[in-house]
Amino acid sequence: MQTRTALVTGANGGLGTAIAKGLAIEHHMHVLVAARQMPDARETADALRSAGGEATPIQLDVSSDESVAKLRTTIEQAGGRLDVLVNNAGRNSMTEQSEASLGTVDMKTALGEFDTNALGALRVSQASFELLRKSDAPRVINVSTEMASLSTAATDFYPLAPSYRISKVALNAVTVLLAREWAKHCILVNAYSPGWLRTAMGAPEAPYSADEGAETALWLATLENNGPTGRFFAEMRRMGQPVVLDW
Ligand SMILES: NC(=O)c1ccc[n+]([C@@H]2O[C@H](COP(=O)([O-])OP(=O)(O)OC[C@H]3O[C@@H](n4cnc5c(N)ncnc54)[C@H](OP(=O)(O)O)[C@@H]3O)[C@@H](O)[C@H]2O)c1
Numbered sequence: 183m184q185t186r187t188a189l190v191t192g193a194n195g196g197l198g199t200a201i202a203k204g205l206a207i208e209h210h211m212h213v214l215v216a217a218r219q220m221p222d223a224r225e226t227a228d229a230l231r232s233a234g235g236e237a238t239p240i241q242l243d244v245s246s247d248e249s250v251a252k253l254r255t256t257i258e259q260a261g262g263r264l265d266v267l268v269n270n271a272g273r274n275s276m277t278e279q280s281e282a283s284l285g286t287v288d289m290k291t292a293l294g295e296f297d298t299n300a301l302g303a304l305r306v307s308q309a310s311f312e313l314l315r316k317s318d319a320p321r322v323i324n325v326s327t328e329m330a331s332l333s334t335a336a337t338d339f340y341p342l343a344p345s346y347r348i349s350k351v352a353l354n355a356v357t358v359l360l361a362r363e364w365a366k367h368c369i370l371v372n373a374y375s376p377g378w379l380r381t382a383m384g385a386p387e388a389p390y391s392a393d394e395g396a397e398t399a400l401w402l403a404t405l406e407n408n409g410p411t412g413r414f415f416a417e418m419r420r421m422g423q424p425v426v427l428d429w
Contacts, residue, residue, distance in 0.1 A: 193213070213238070253310070263313055263317055372410060372414070
């Protein structure tokens with residue numbers, strides 16, 4: 183069987199590295215390790231190769247049209263087909279004082295977060311489409327958050343975090359619409375919430391490791407062809423099994 187190829191954005195740390203590791207080591211995929219800075223991508227790819235995996239470093243800034251435009255050529259050089267795309271790259275300004283109220287949200291911050299978290303995933307998905315179509319089991323996984331669930335946003339216990347939430351609600355919209363449009367090409371597109379993690383974006387006291395947060399991504403990356411699409415899943419660790427979240 184041909185080795186499957188996966189692209190993970192923001193793969194130089196935290197959850198992205200954990201997902202890249204799971205795909206390369208547990209699932210024996212060739213992982214394209216994408217990071218904003220090439221030395222960071224190289225460092226993670228080298229670590230995966232040292233652990234016995236197949237990994238290729240890629241420079242990719244998901245908020246840059248120019249950087250994403252080069253992606254297709256890069257993937258073509260790396261084999262010309264993409265089986266799994268994980269849109270993991272993200273930013274979060276939640277701890278900034280201006281995010282404590284909708285009245286003080288800084289528009290530049292909000293636009294930056296929207297550009298990376300929502301449009302970044304769309305840009306990379308657009309650039310990957312023709313390469314995903316060459317796969318016999320193409321999967322797209324968008325890393326979202328429970329904070330993006332509009333059905334619970336009015337009453338949940340999470341911080342207000344308006345810029346982050348708005349960007350991830352938009353990422354969920356990208357998920358549903360891509361799933362609908364790409365259903366005819368049998369590309370399964372799903373979003374998931376990894377839970378609160380012990381990463382740079384999360385906190386040392388968070389309940390889950392990055393590896394635990396990666397579990398749902400690995401499950402979504404290896405779905406059967408009749409698997410779900412256009413859905414939003416919770417982290418599997420807490421639930422013990424895949425659980426669908428309300429949008
Ligand atoms: N941590 C949590 O508790 C938690 C909870 C729910 C959802 N999530 C989501 O999980 C994903 C990963 O977060 P994490 O916890 O692993 O945080 P992290 O350690 O801060 O990692 C974020 C990654 O995204 C990259 N990134 C940011 N902007 C980028 C851009 N424009 N182009 C390419 N890469 C970019 C960062 O690269 P640099 O190193 O170059 O900055 C970094 O590799 C995010 O989408 C986040 O929203 C996290």
